[in-house]
Amino acid sequence: MKKIEAIIKPFKLDEVREALSDIGITGMTAIEVKGFGRQKGHTELYRGAEYVVDFLPKVKLEIVVSQDKVDQCLETIINTAQTGKIGDGKIFVTAVEKVVRIRTGEEDDEAI
Secondary structure (H helix, E strand, C coil): CEEEEEEECHHHHHHHHHHHHHCCCCCCEEEEEEECCCCCCEEEEECCEEEEECCEEEEEEEEEECHHHHHHHHHHHHHHHCCCCCCCCEEEEEECCCCECCCCCCEHHHHC
């Protein structure tokens, strides 16, 4: 099993969720986060004063999938979240040793 963590632009969340649902991904966690990479933030003008906004709003998706769905899931996220502009985000894939569904006690692939 693998855990996929994808940092995407907030306005792409619904589109990515629907696309993942279409390929059979039944569960995920979405967290509102702030961060920066090569964008380095930006400046905004508010009531005549200039402010530096270092951290930009993003959404972090966490999805645990079986090994055979990893490539399809990655491809779907990339194709759906990509705008072609700086700040589209990143995807991290890590190994998951164990998953347990609390309600039923099911483990690993049955618990996903």
